[in-house]
Amino acid sequence: MMEILVIDGQGGGIGRSIIEAVKKEYPDIFIIAVGTNSAATQNMKKAGANAVATGENAIVYNAKNANLIVGPIGIVFGNSMYGEISPIMAQAISCSEAKKYLIPVSQCSGHVLGIEAKTIQEYIKEFIKLLK
Numbered sequence: 001m002m003e004i005l006v007i008d009g010q011g012g013g014i015g016r017s018i019i020e021a022v023k024k025e026y027p028d029i030f031i032i033a034v035g036t037n038s039a040a041t042q043n044m045k046k047a048g049a050n051a052v053a054t055g056e057n058a059i060v061y062n063a064k065n066a067n068l069i070v071g072p073i074g075i076v077f078g079n080s081m082y083g084e085i086s087p088i089m090a091q092a093i094s095c096s097e098a099k100k101y102l103i104p105v106s107q108c109s110g111h112v113l114g115i116e117a118k119t120i121q122e123y124i125k126e127f128i129k130l131l132k
Helices: 013-025 038-046 056-065 087-095 120-131
Strands: 003-008 030-035 051-054 068-072 099-103
Touching: 003 013, 003 038, 003 056, 013 030, 013 038, 013 068, 013 120, 030 038, 030 056, 038 051, 051 056, 056 087, 099 120
Parallel strands: 003 030, 003 068, 030 051, 068 099
Antiparallel strands: none
């Protein structure tokens, strides 16, 4: 069974949208949602994640075992997302053998050149198509 790790911080809105979209198309995919704070975790739990956890150790532990990791691009930059992503979290995600799908957001200091400007919902729809 495929296991997807969804990581988000701040309010967890992007993670929540990802989980809702995945569950709508693929209800049997096992989703672990890890928030950098409890508000983000609770938001993703409400969206239908199969398992939830919060914090640095949860990200480090679950990044090792996931088949796929998805979240805003800031999850691979230490001290991003207003300091919610520690360098240890970013390293664990970056070093994971999992396939990574990163959603560009304007609040992040890292930008990928050549990416078209789209809404978060458009990026999530693109991610859902890639799962097929």
